[in-house]
Structures are given as structure tokens and as C-alpha cells.
Amino acid sequence: MLNALHRFLSRDLAIDLGTANTLIYIRGMGIVSNEPSVVAVQQDARGGRKVLAVGKEAKEMLGRTPGNIVAIRPMREGVIADFEVTAAMLKYFIQSAHNRKSFVKPRIIIGIPSGITEVERRAVREAAESAGAREVYLIEQPMAAAIGAGLPITEPSGNMIVDIGGGTSDVAVISLGGIVYSRSVRVAGDKLDEAIVQHVKRKYNLLIGERTAELIKMGIGSAYPTDEELTMDVKGRDLVAGVPRTLTVTSTEIRDAIAEPVHGIVEAVKIALERTPPELAGDIADRGIVLAGGGALLKNLDVLLREETGLPVFLAEDPLSSVVIGAGRALEELDMLRQVTAAAA
Numbered sequence: 450m451l452n453a454l455h456r457f458l459s460r461d462l463a464i465d466l467g468t469a470n471t472l473i474y475i476r477g478m479g480i481v482s483n484e485p486s487v488v489a490v491q492q493d494a495r496g497g498r499k500v501l502a503v504g505k506e507a508k509e510m511l512g513r514t515p516g517n518i519v520a521i522r523p524m525r526e527g528v529i530a531d532f533e534v535t536a537a538m539l540k541y542f543i544q545s546a547h548n549r550k551s552f553v554k555p556r557i558i559i560g561i562p563s564g565i566t567e568v569e570r571r572a573v574r575e576a577a578e579s580a581g582a583r584e585v586y587l588i589e590q591p592m593a594a595a596i597g598a599g600l601p602i603t604e605p606s607g608n609m610i611v612d613i614g615g616g617t618s619d620v621a622v623i624s625l626g627g628i629v630y631s632r633s634v635r636v637a638g639d640k641l642d643e644a645i646v647q648h649v650k651r652k653y654n655l656l657i658g659e660r661t662a663e664l665i666k667m668g669i670g671s672a673y674p675t676d677e678e679l680t681m682d683v684k685g686r687d688l689v690a691g692v693p694r695t696l697t698v699t700s701t702e703i704r705d706a707i708a709e710p711v712h713g714i715v716e717a718v719k720i721a722l723e724r725t726p727p728e729l730a731g732d733i734a735d736r737g738i739v740l741a742g743g744g745a746l747l748k749n750l751d752v753l754l755r756e757e758t759g760l761p762v763f764l765a766e767d768p769l770s771s772v773v774i775g776a777g778r779a780l781e782e783l784d785m786l787r788q789v790t791a792a793a794a
């Protein structure tokens with residue numbers, strides 16, 4: 450009874466602490482927050498830092514801040530580049546998502562990049578504790594993505610998940626609830642954006658921001674030829690004349706511009722397949738490869754991977770939410786496991 454009351458009052462949270470986006474899921478309510486992992490920080494003369502804005506508001510400031518304010522992405526390339534700011538961001542998201550009226554501290558499960566160090570794990574855990582968590586669990590993002598995508602991870606058979614985020618692409622082979630093989634490469638959404646910035650600079654002498662590059666990628670980017678040619682108008686600063694200018698880019702040139710990083714993702718999948726134990730590789734050949742993470746939404750990436758590997762390739766139902774949904778489910782399973790062990794005792 451007490452236990453049930455406790456559960457009712459404390460809203461457990463699942464968090465996907467991504468380098469591009471942080472998502473929060475509350476049991477029984479679904480996804481309650483989905484914000485860019487960006488923090489705007491004001492620096493004073495003595496080196497002190499004050500958080501001005503977090504999430505969407507801070508992302509709008511990227512590349513648009515005056516001297517003493519910086520908009521930071523504290524997690525880049527799948528690692529925590531700025532501890533202090535990551536902790537402040539996590540705390541802000543937890544506190545704004547958690548119903549302050551409920552007086553029982555929540556249990557929190559956090560999906561973390563698979564490449565982070567022991568020290569970074571501790572920092573994440575401490576940040577969640579200082580934001581009021583009662584218990585903190587960490588789960589690696591590829592494992593959470595696989596659960597969220599509905600893969601039968603506890604069965605004794607191989608499942609391959611490819612989680613393409615902002616900073617890293619993680620390829621993992623999971624069987625019997627454990628990661629049998631994993632490979633993380635620092636080639637994902639951000640690298641595609643950078644390649645677009647470089648292309649526009651080199652070909653047109655036009656400087657565009659990362660945010661604009663991301664919009665081009667999402668609008669007309671593709672990994673494999675699409676049925677129709679798409680175009681998009683792009684605004685930037687002319688590097689020669691120094692004035693703002695608009696030009697039109699095509700989907701073909703953008704596909705060429707991002708070909709190299711896209712190839713890096715394909716290579717990571719191929720290497721993972723080569724290194725997977727034969728029995729499990731056989732399972733993957735039957736069941737196929739599942740893609741998750743926002744990067745999986747790049748047009749025709751699934752088509753390219755199918756052609757390059759000769760295997761079936763599927764997109765998770767909601768690639769951007771797979772990690773947070775999987776983490777939430779893991780927390781529920783934890784309860785179930787507890788119930789089972791309690792009943793057995």
C-alpha cells in the first residue's frame with residue numbers, strides 16, 4: 450500500500466541525455482519535454498558563469514550572442530565537453546519536468562552516450578541527485594534505443610541497432626539483454642552539418658551557420674538518390690563582398706557534400722557486421738538492422754545501407770524518441786524485476 454502511494458506521488462523520469470537533444474519521459478504521461486542540449490551562459494570579468502537560458506531559447510542564440518554571452522552545446526561528439534554546464538542543464542530539465550507539487554523525490558533513469566568515462570558517469574549521476582533524484586540509474590543509449598525500438602533484446606538471438614545521433618553513431622549487437630559488440634564512431638548529424646557548411650563555403654564563397662546547415666540537411670539532404678530533385682534557398686554572408694546573400698542549393702550537390710561522413714556511418718555498420726560472432730550474424734541476416742536516432746531520418750539512409758550490406762534495414766517507429774522510450778520501459782521492467790524477486794523471497 451505504502452509502496453503504491455509512493456509510486457503515485459513520485460513521478461519517475463526517464464531522460465535521454467543526448468548531445469543534440471535531451472528528452473524527458475514521465476511514466477503514464479509520455480514525453481513531457483524535448484529540448485536541444487544547449488545552454489546560454491553569461492561570463493563575468495572574474496570568470497564566473499551564470500546560466501541565462503536552456504534548451505530551445507538557448508539554441509536560437511547559437512551564433513547570435515554578444516561577446517560576454519556564449520551559447521554552449523556542453524556535450525559534443527558523444528562526450529561531456531563541459532561538466533559544469535551539462536550538470537546545470539540536466540538539473541534545469543529535471544526540475545522543470547518534474548511536478549514540483551509532488552513531494553516525493555523521483556527515480557530517474559538516464560540514457561548516456563556509450564563512450565563516456567567513469568568520471569563523466571559519476572558527474573551525470575551527481576547532477577541528477579542534486580536535482581532531487583531519489584535513485585539514479587544509467588543505461589547506455591544503444592541499449593535503450595533497442596528496447597525503445599521494440600527489439601526482443603532478452604532473447605538468445607542477435608539484434609543489431611544503429612543509433613545515429615548528433616555527435617556519435619553507435620552500432621550495437623545485443624543478445625540476452627547484454628551488449629555483445631558495440632562500436633561508436635564520432636560521425637553523425639553534426640559532421641553532416643559541418644560538411645554542408647564547408648561545401649557552401651568552398652563552392653559559393655558563402656558563409657552559413659551550423660543551424661542553417663542543419664535545416665538544409667533535414668530539408669533536402671539524402672544519402673541515396675531520391676525520385677525528384679529538391680532545391681532550397683539559403684542565406685549567408687558573402688565572404689568576398691562581406692554582405693548577406695541568398696542562393697539556391699540542390700539535393701544532388703548536398704548529397705555529394707555529405708557523402709564522406711555518410712560513408713563513415715556505413716563503414717561502422719559493415720565493420721560491426723564483420724566482427725559479430727557468426728551465430729548472431731546469422732540472426733541479424735534474418736531479422737535485419739534497425740535504425741534509430743535523429744540521424745536515421747536522413748532521406749534514403751536506409752536504402753543506402755540496404756544496398757551496401759545486402760540485409761533488410763528498418764527504421765524504428767519514432768527514431769528521435771527510441772532512447773527515452775526504451776529507458777522508460779527499462780525503469781518499468783526494473784519494477785517488474787523487483788516484484789518478481791520480492792514474490793520469490
Ligand SMILES: Nc1ncnc2c1ncn2[C@@H]1O[C@H](COP(=O)(O)OP(=O)(O)OP(=O)(O)O)[C@@H](O)[C@H]1O
Nearest residue numbers: 467468469470614615616617638742743744746747
Ligand atoms: N529529418 C532529419 N533528417 C536528417 N537528420 C535529422 C533529421 N531530424 C533530426 N536529424 C538530426 O538528428 C540529430 C539528432 O538526433 P538525436 O536527437 O537522436 O541525437 P542525440 O541523441 O541528441 O545525440 P547523441 O546520440 O550523439 O548523443 C541531429 O544531428 C539532427 O540534425
